[in-house]
Amino acid sequence: MKKILLSLLTFIFVIALALPIKTEAAQKSTDNSASITTESIIKQFKADGLEVGKVSDLPNNEFGNGRKEGKRILIPSLGEDAGGRLFIFKDAKSLAQAKGYYDGLSNMGPLFYSHTHQNGLVLLQMNGDMSDADFKKYAESIDAVVSGKNNTSTSPSAPTKKGEMKVHFIDVGQGDSILIQSHDGKNILVDGGPKSAGKIVVSYLKSKGIKKLDYVFATHPDEDHIGGLIAVLNSISIGQFVNSGKEHKTETYEQLLKLVKQKNIKYIEPKIEQLLIGGWNTDFYLQSLYVDAKASDTDDASIVLKTGYKNVEFLLMADASAGLEDLLVSSYDTLKVQILKAGQHGSETSSSMKFLKAVKPKATILSYGKDNSYGHPHAEVLSNLKAVGSKIYSTAQNGTIVVTTDGNTYSINAKEFVPPKVNPVPPVIEPVKESYKNCTELRKVYPDGVGVGHPAYDAKxxxxxxxxxCEPVNDTNTTEPAPQPEQTPEPTAPKKEYFKNCTELNKVYPNGVQEGHPAYDKKMDRDGDGWACEK
Incomplete structure (x- = not known):
């Protein structure tokens, strides 16, 4: 009996010890909320290439009693003091109260609209000016952190995960700006977009922890490529400044070159086929395929760059025209790459079929502004890219696009280009024809008769x-009509002249043409100074 009682007590003791161990294990396997912080989520935003400006603590009057943490996040591209809020709450009830508040404001109208996303006890609220596509990226970052599938082990100050190369096509609106991060820690900026995007580029670079750029390229002097570099040079340390060398008299270009000199930055003008970084036996390289400082057109002075990591290569065309594309095809045995940054923002003056057949890109990036006045991207370019089997990605639709490669495969954090919907033209509804036997019948309905175009008009x-x-006859009216003043003929507008590009225009007008001239085309006035194709 004693043995049975002893065995029973031993069994109960073992069970009692096991219960808390089992409960603790269960908690560890199902609850990772303690490891989630606003800091870890913000790190994930940055690791995913999302824009994050100044971060500050929220005041206690914003759900202070119910939250564990609360941060205000500024997103400079949305405007001054615009952005959102990131919360981690103590309980689901407090989160529901906060989400209900923001969703309730949204229902009051567009002025108060904002995005909200919750996962677990995490709530993100963002300004309604952010596009749905961009907000979805922030939401996906939160989901990755909460699910534990994120990878934020890399410090935000590290340029890229070891063994990876990243190429960021920064959304600067109508313009170009490309950040290249090599596997071994080099940071290279190719163009900076227009002046209006300078703060956006600087903010993006700082969000990647970049304190120094090893190289900065000004591919050619057009404002939509170099304007933003002024803010970059004033905010971040620069190792070497690489310029096409093309002479150009604009305030922006002269200001940029003056700044390079003032800051004593090493200045380089590359040569054709020059290897600027690396060599043929290194994993990473950057080469200038073409540059022409003496080109008559600023676009065709562009530095065309080819870069790659192991077996994955990129071709960056700046604003090279179809004529320059032909020259590249005839000059190089192969131009084949996986990723192409198309020239001239998707303009029909670039991306010719001959060139695309030589490059055979698997993916093409188009960098242009939403609803731009040039109509980019042009239908001919999209058709050519589809014909060679290239996938198309657009900064206007995706925001900043990041291509990541391990040297053998690559991934793109963006959705493929979707052609904009065109509203169908409503059918023209013809009026129902009215028929009358004679004028007596017609005047019963229309006493004053009817004119041409009226459904009842009949030439007979x-x-x-x-x-x-069937107009009324007035036999008593013998008054002669008053003489009409002599009409002065309208001046005849000069006949419009069309040229495919500046090379063709300069054959006829060597010094370019001013706004108002029959040959003036806004598309050829790249710096917006009212003078197209000036030398």
């Missing part, structure tokens, strides 16, 4: 062929 009833059928 228009006896005097004056365009008015």
């Amino acid at each position: 009833l228009d006896g005097d062929n004056d365009g008015w059928a």
Whole structure:
């Protein structure tokens, strides 16, 4: 009996010890909320290439009693002091109260609209000016952190995960700006977009922890490529400044070159086929395929760059025209790469079929502004890219696009280009024709008769062929019509002249043409100074 009682007590003791161990294990396997912080989520935003500006603590009057943490996040591209809020709450009830508050404001109208996303006890609220596509990226970052599938082990100050190369096509609107991060820690900026995007580029670079750029390229002097570099040079340390060398008299270009000199930055003008970084036996390289400082057109002065990591290569065309594309095809045995940054923002003056057949890109990036005045991207370019089997990605639709490669495979954090919907033209509804036997019948309905175009007009009833059928006859009116003043003929506008590009225009007008000239085309006035194709 004692043995049975002892065995029973031993069994109960073992069970009692096991219970808390089992409960603790269960908690560890199902609850990772303690490891989630606003800091870890913000790190994930940055690791995913999302824009994050200044971060500050929220005041206690914003759900302070119910939250564990609360941060205000500024997103500079949305405007001054615009952005959102990131919360981690103590309980689901407090989160529901906060989400209900923001969703309730949204229902009051567009002025108060904002995005919200919750996962677990995490709530993100963002300004309604952010596009749905961009907000979804922030939401996906949160989901990755909460699910434990994120990878934020890399410090935000590290340029890229070891063994990876990243190429960031920064959304600067109508312009170009490309950040290249090599596997071994080099940071290279190719163009900076227009002046209006300078703060956006600087903010993006700082969000990647970049304190120094090893190289900065000004591919050519057009404002939509170099304007933003002024803010970059004033904010971040620069190792070497690489310029096409093309002479150009604009305030922006002269200001940029003056700044390079003032800051004593090493200045380089590359040569054709020059290897600027690396060599043929290194994993990473950057080469200038073409540059022409003496080109008559600023676009064709562009530095065309080819870069790659092991077996994955990129071709960056700046604003090279179809004529320059032909020159590249005839000059190089192969131009084949996986990723192409198309020239001239998707303009039909670039991306010719001959060139695309030589490059055979698997993916093509188009960098342009939403609803731009140039109509980019042009239908001919999209058709050519589809014909060679290239996938198309657009900064206007995706925001900043990041291509990541391990040297053998690559991934793109963006959705493929979707052609904009065109509203169908409503059918023209013809009025129902009215028929009358004679003018007596017609005047019963229309006492004053009817004119040409009216459903009841019939040329057979228009006896005097004056365009008015069955008008009343007034025999007593013998007054002669008043003489009409002599009309001065309208001046004839000069006939419009069209040229495919500046090379063709300069054959006829060597010094370019001013706004108002029959040959002036806004598309060829790249710096917006009212003078197209000036030398």
